[in-house]
Amino acid sequence: MxxxxxxxxxxxxxxxxxxxxxxxxxxxxxxHEFDIYALSRSERQEDExxxxxxxxxSRVRTAPLWTAEDDGVGYGRxxxxxxxxxxxxxxxxxxxxxSEESSVAEADRFANALYGLAELARDEGGxxxxxxxxxxxxxLERACRAPGARRTAREARVPDLLAVAAHLxxxxxxLSLDWYEDDGLGAVDLCHATSGGPAALPGLLAHHFGGVPLxxxxxxxxxxTHYLADTESTPAVRSLLAAFHxxxxxxxxxxxxxxxxxxxHARRWxxxxxxxxxxxxxxxxxxxxxxxxxxxxxxxxxxxxxxxxVGRVEPTKDLISLLHAFAEIRKEEPKxxxxxxxxxxxxxxxxxxxxxxxxxxxxxxxxxxxxHAVGDNPVSFEEIGGPEVPSLAEAxxxxxxxxxxxxxxxxxxxxxxxxxxxxxxxxxxxxxVVEVIGGTGLVVPPRNPRALAEACVALLRDPERRExxxxxxxxxxxxxxxxxxxxxxxxxxYLEIVSRTPVHRVxxxxxxxxxxxxxxxxxxxxxxxxxxxxxxVARGGPGWAAGPPVRATTPVAATEGAAG
Amino acid sequence: xxxxxxxxxxxTPGSPGAWDPQSEEWLVTETALRDGPAEAPGDRATQTTxxxxxxxxxxxxxxxxxxxxxxxxxxxxxxxVDPLEIAAGLEAHGVTDRTATRFRHRxxxxxxxxxxxxxxxxxxxxxxxxxxxxxxxxxxxALLTLLPGAACAATAVAIHLTQGQSRLIAAVVxxxxxxxxxxxxxxxxxxxxxxxxxxxxxxxxxCWLVAYAALGDGLLRAAVTGGPDALPTGAADAPWPLxxxxxxxxxLACAPAAWSAHLFxxxxxxxLTASRGLEEFAASVRPLLLGTFSLHxxxxxxxxxxxxxxxxxxxxxxxxxTLGALLFLARLLTTHGFxxxxxxxxxxxxxxxxxxxxxxxxARLPGCAFLSTPxxxxxxxxxxxxxxxxACGIGAxxxxxxxxRKLTRASAHAQPEHPC
Numbered sequence: 005m006x007x008x009x010x011x012x013x014x015x016x017x018x019x020x021x022x023x024x025x026x027x028x029x030x031x032x033x034x035x036h037e038f039d040i041y042a043l044s045r046s047e048r049q050e051d052e053x054x055x056x057x058x059x060x061x062s063r064v065r066t067a068p069l070w071t072a073e074d075d076g077v078g079y080g081r082x083x084x085x086x087x088x089x090x091x092x093x094x095x096x097x098x099x100x101x102x103s104e105e106s107s108v109a110e111a112d113r114f115a116n117a118l119y120g121l122a123e124l125a126r127d128e129g130g131x132x133x134x135x136x137x138x139x140x141x142x143x144l145e146r147a148c149r150a151p152g153a154r155r156t157a158r159e160a161r162v163p164d165l166l167a168v169a170a171h172l173x174x175x176x177x178x179l180s181l182d183w184y185e186d187d188g189l190g191a192v193d194l195c196h197a198t199s200g201g202p203a204a205l206p207g208l209l210a211h212h213f214g215g216v217p218l219x220x221x222x223x224x225x226x227x228x229t230h231y232l233a234d235t236e237s238t239p240a241v242r243s244l245l246a247a248f249h250x251x252x253x254x255x256x257x258x259x260x261x262x263x264x265x266x267x268x269h270a271r272r273w274x275x276x277x278x279x280x281x282x283x284x285x286x287x288x289x290x291x292x293x294x295x296x297x298x299x300x301x302x303x304x305x306x307x308x309x310x311x312x313x314v315g316r317v318e319p320t321k322d323l324i325s326l327l328h329a330f331a332e333i334r335k336e337e338p339k340x341x342x343x344x345x346x347x348x349x350x351x352x353x354x355x356x357x358x359x360x361x362x363x364x365x366x367x368x369x370x371x372x373x374x375x376h377a378v379g380d381n382p383v384s385f386e387e388i389g390g391p392e393v394p395s396l397a398e399a400x401x402x403x404x405x406x407x408x409x410x411x412x413x414x415x416x417x418x419x420x421x422x423x424x425x426x427x428x429x430x431x432x433x434x435x436x437v438v439e440v441i442g443g444t445g446l447v448v449p450p451r452n453p454r455a456l457a458e459a460c461v462a463l464l465r466d467p468e469r470r471e472x473x474x475x476x477x478x479x480x481x482x483x484x485x486x487x488x489x490x491x492x493x494x495x496x497x498y499l500e501i502v503s504r505t506p507v508h509r510v511x512x513x514x515x516x517x518x519x520x521x522x523x524x525x526x527x528x529x530x531x532x533x534x535x536x537x538x539x540x541v542a543r544g545g546p547g548w549a550a551g552p553p554v555r556a557t558t559p560v561a562a563t564e565g566a567a568g
Numbered sequence: 569x570x571x572x573x574x575x576x577x578x579x580t581p582g583s584p585g586a587w588d589p590q591s592e593e594w595l596v597t598e599t600a601l602r603d604g605p606a607e608a609p610g611d612r613a614t615q616t617t618x619x620x621x622x623x624x625x626x627x628x629x630x631x632x633x634x635x636x637x638x639x640x641x642x643x644x645x646x647x648x649v650d651p652l653e654i655a656a657g658l659e660a661h662g663v664t665d666r667t668a669t670r671f672r673h674r675x676x677x678x679x680x681x682x683x684x685x686x687x688x689x690x691x692x693x694x695x696x697x698x699x700x701x702x703x704x705x706x707x708x709x710a711l712l713t714l715l716p717g718a719a720c721a722a723t724a725v726a727i728h729l730t731q732g733q734s735r736l737i738a739a740v741v742x743x744x745x746x747x748x749x750x751x752x753x754x755x756x757x758x759x760x761x762x763x764x765x766x767x768x769x770x771x772x773x774x775c776w777l778v779a780y781a782a783l784g785d786g787l788l789r790a791a792v793t794g795g796p797d798a799l800p801t802g803a804a805d806a807p808w809p810l811x812x813x814x815x816x817x818x819x820l821a822c823a824p825a826a827w828s829a830h831l832f833x834x835x836x837x838x839x840l841t842a843s844r845g846l847e848e849f850a851a852s853v854r855p856l857l858l859g860t861f862s863l864h865x866x867x868x869x870x871x872x873x874x875x876x877x878x879x880x881x882x883x884x885x886x887x888x889x890t891l892g893a894l895l896f897l898a899r900l901l902t903t904h905g906f907x908x909x910x911x912x913x914x915x916x917x918x919x920x921x922x923x924x925x926x927x928x929x930x931a932r933l934p935g936c937a938f939l940s941t942p943x944x945x946x947x948x949x950x951x952x953x954x955x956x957x958x959a960c961g962i963g964a965x966x967x968x969x970x971x972x973r974k975l976t977r978a979s980a981h982a983q984p985e986h987p988c
Contacts, residue, residue: 078908136979136982137979138846138977138978138979138980140979141846141977141978141979142846145845145846149845156649161841161843161844162840162841162843162844162845162846162849162978163840163841165846165978166840166978166979166981166982169979169982170982227652228652228656228659231652231653231656231657232656232657232660235647239647239649242647242649242653243649243650246649246650246652246653250650250652269659272665272675272677276652276677320662411662412659412660412661412662433664433666434662434664435664450662
């Protein structure tokens with residue numbers, strides 16, 4: 005099977021997001037061919053180069069999202085009118101007030117306008133110039149002043165219109181790419197978008213132009229990221245852009261064959277944005293388990309009186325609350341020690357770490373074993389790679405109980421690592437914590453040091469329970485959060501999608517006759533099943549293969565089976 | 569109980585009209601909910617009111633926790649343009665579905681919807697438009713725009729002081745220096761091209777036009793009277809004279825051109841921010857554009873008069889001002905991203921001048937005398953400068969009309985994008 009992997013600011017760039025996951029996926033599914041279509045996010049990213057690609061990556065095509073070459077094509081009268089119509093529809097769909105019954109019609113209008121623009125770009129080129137032109141700004145103004153436009157859109161002033169037009173031009177850059185021809189995305193069996201938003205847009209167009217099924221994986225919901233990122237602009241701009249991204253997300257979810265959220269949180273957002281529940285398959289991110297194997301299989305090496313916190317030091321991790329909880333714990337169990345392992349992130353994190361250290365010094369005086377020994381603080385601050393904790397696994401190994409005290413959390417990686425190390429955990433009920441931990445650890449409300457302290461004390465006093473919970477946690481993590489399960493899940497999903505899609509490529513032999521079963525969904529034999537000289541044509545290539553899919557029961561199926 | 573609950577309806581006395589129907593619906597359901605089996609703190613709170621019906625300020629948070637939440641996240645609520653934005657913001661502050669159940673909501677989304685519906689909208693005045701960063705005058709381009717004038721003045725002095733071969737060398741070196749200085753002056757500041765556009769290739773046409781301004785009129789006069797018999801010597805009183813004054817004035821005018829363009833950009837910004845519609849913007853920019861244009865013309869005429877006096881040459885006002893106007897408008901259009909019309913108009917103007925010259929020479933061929941009739945008529949009526957003045961004037965007028973249509977568009981003044 006040939007898979008078009010669509011990324012935006014990610015794989016195969018060295019500094020890309022989620023490149024590790026993509027790399028494992030591509031290397032793990034070596035029975036498939038991968039074509040990578042990457043959108044780069046900045047010039048620096050492009051300059052930094054690519055990661056090393058495995059042989060199953062047959063081609064890489066890249067395009068910049070951070071800049072657009074105006075190809076200088078001026079539209080003729082007819083193309084101009086077509087552009088004005090499509091863009092006007094798009095603008096009208098964005099400005100329309102959000103009443104429930106009209107939203108279906110508006111979504112349809114948005115989709116039609118989007119595909120209209122894509123077709124225009126494919127036929128005539130030069131969409132970049134048109135999107136920046138006065139026609140676009142005028143269309144936006146007309147839509148904003150139209151009756152029935154939402155309140156925030158009506159307030160749009162000239163700079164707002166310009167800002168919206170510029171942002172739309174940027175967001176619609178994938179429309180101008182030449183990826184959708186029969187030798188590009190038209191030739192792949194399946195598009196796998198590694199995130200929503202701009203990365204999925206080429207997949208959406210490939211689905212529109214060539215009927216290529218689309219799989220969308222979202223570990224973080226792009227729409228939510230957009231809401232959190234865009235806080236500076238005026239209400240009119242934000243409202244229009246939110247409408248654009250919302251409608252685009254809805255269209256992507258609507259057209260995708262399967263959507264794989266990375267956790268329940270992402271799943272809820274996708275459902276909220278119109279994703280069909282039947283299409284959603286949660287696929288948890290996979291973690292490298294081998295480095296935790298040694299620690300996980302020897303739970304007895306832990307110091308029974310030590311609590312460990314591991315992570316990046318930032319204010320949202322609420323270490324203050326952890327320190328207060330530790331003060332409570334010390335009242336019950338005076339021999340307990342706390343290890344805080346992690347590096348601060350950014351200037352804010354550094355300041356926060358300093359604050360935490362000061363608080364720890366204030367709350368807990370240094371202690372010594374006897375009158376003549378040198379004492380130290382029961383709370384230690386370490387960084388991975390220091391003399392005390394050479395590796396991440398050692399960090400978890402040093403404590404009997406791992407504590408997570410965050411007030412805000414996405415997918416808690418450090419919790420999964422602790423589970424893989426077979427450590428009993430106490431965590432706050434934030435983000436995906438409950439979903440990850442299942443019943444294999446204690447969960448307390450956030451910002452509640454007393455509850456945190458009580459849970460920790462309960463575990464410190466009960467080694468048997470600790471061991472039981474730790475073993476259960478490790479078993480759960482090995483079941484759910486390994487690289488293998490992640491790859492297996494995607495493998496299954498690929499096959500599922502392809503099994504529901506008509507054969508996409510037709511292989512012709514030397515005489516021009518179709519070779520049935522020549523392009524198998526997956527090949528486990530080394531080399532190829534068919535000769536290399538066989539010609540591969542995308543659907544829509546030869547005239548006889550261009551018709552609608554042929555039913556297997558009709559008499560012609562014997563000869564045209566490959567096309568049906 | 570339900571009566572008591574209604575007593576505590578949040579904000580009822582202050583702004584009852586501020587909520588929309590959706591929030592009122594919610595209030596009814598919330599009251600109904602509150603009557604059902606509630607959790608312990610809520611029970612305690614209602615019992616307290618049972619004894620003391622007067623609303624206690626501190627109690628409100630217990631009965632209307634959403635209001636307290638809205639107060640805590642008031643910036644988020646004021647800013648939000650739709651419920652999902654509030655939901656995203658709440659989640660970023662650690663509110664989860666389990667937190668939302670404390671506010672008697674199924675999930676964060678429905679909590680956010682309630683908060684969005686309850687945002688008071690009456691007092692909503694759109695925030696005053698914040699003026700965008702205006703381009704600042706900077707020393708680098710201000711100094712650079714003086715360079716071509718200085719180089720040209722030096723060349724003019726050198727030509728006046730030298731003779732023969734060395735004068736030729738001085739002229740060639742001077743022309744080279746002036747063109748390099750021009751390139752530097754146009755590389756930054758208000759006359760610089762935004763880097764996203766391709767080079768437009770107007771250099772050749774500009775060189776021709778300036779060369780014609782220096783030598784063209786003399787050549788035409790000589791040609792009409794049967795010359796030229798010798799190459800130009802560089803002297804103003806030679807049979808083929810060199811007109812230094814218009815060239816010097818034009819190169820000196822780089823500085824006023826840059827300042828005019830800068831002034832235009834600076835004055836357009838507030839108009840852009842203040843305009844409600846595109847028509848309004850166009851109407852307010854048109855006088856600005858014409859003002860900028862006349863300002864530049866005035867500066868050019870003044871410079872021309874000064875140069876003519878200093879060099880003791882005829883001014884050639886019509887030719888030089890039209891050429892200056894043409895070049896200024898072409899540059900102004902190019903810097904705003906309209907790269908199609910300026911090269912075209914410049915080419916047409918240069919071609920017209922070249923054709924005029926060519927017809928005069930072609931008329932010397934046997935039987936082609938009629939070719940030079942229009943040019944000779946022009947020269948006879950208004951002098952040899954009229955060809956240049958006419959060509960450049962028509963070009964400048966075309967570009968001026970084009971500019972009043974194109975430069976009054978808002979899209980021409982969009983901020984250049986910042987590569988992220």
